[in-house]
Amino acid sequence: MTRRVFQLRVTLDDVTPPVWRQLLVPTGYTLDRVHRVIQFAMGWQDCHLHSFDVDGEQYGEPDPDGDLPVLDELDYRLDDVAGPGTRLRYVYDFGDWWEHEVLVEEVLAADPRVRYPVCVAGERACPPEDVGGPEGYAEFIAALDDPCHPRHLAMWDWIGRRYDPAEFDADRVTTLLRRLT
Incomplete structure (x- = not known):
């Protein structure tokens, strides 16, 4: 049986210019592994809750208190819930509410010489953790870009490292994705 991979396009919503990644991911990955792939690919640090929405069904880590009813992402493979053309919604950090569209662009035969997952393409750096969602990120970028902005120095101090959007x-x-295998 030929192994197959999904070509996924992961796009961060409500951010301009667009932040996106094109990934090749084994079709048999469980949704928890897809979550980790997205974390590494986008540059997130996996510090917050997340969920997938596929045709109105919610998948994620079960809430021990039962306050967030989701299907256990460990029990579902990507090819169980998606096929070519499927659009999944992936939300990371319920406070900042980073929403991503995950589009299954194609199903391809896996190259036996390649270790998957693979990042094929993408654009722009991921926003930093805890920046305040899309609006906070826009403010952050405006402050970094303008030395006269009242929060320019505070934002550089806050980020504490080189950052090029x-x-x-x-x-x-x-x-980085090789660490998953």
Whole structure:
């Protein structure tokens, strides 16, 4: 039987210019593994809750208190819930509410010489954790870009590292994704 991979396009909603990744992911990955792939690919640090929505069904980590009714993502493979053309919604950080569209662009035969998952392409750096969602990110970028902005120095102090919103390296993401296998 030929192994297959989904070509996924993951796009972060409500952020301009767009932040997106194109990934090759084994079709048999469970949704918890797809979550980790998205975390590594986008640059998130997996510090917050998340969920998938596929045709109105919610998948994620079960809430021990039962306050968030979701199907256990460990029990569902990507190819159980998606096929070519399927659009999944992935939300990360219920406070900042980073919503992503995950589009299954194609199903491809896996190359036996390639270790999956792989990042094929993408654009722009992921917003930093806890920046305040799309609106907070827009404010953050405006402050970084304008030395006269009243929060310019505070934002550089807050980020505490070099940050270039235009920077993206698919090969680096693939190297990080290798940690999953």
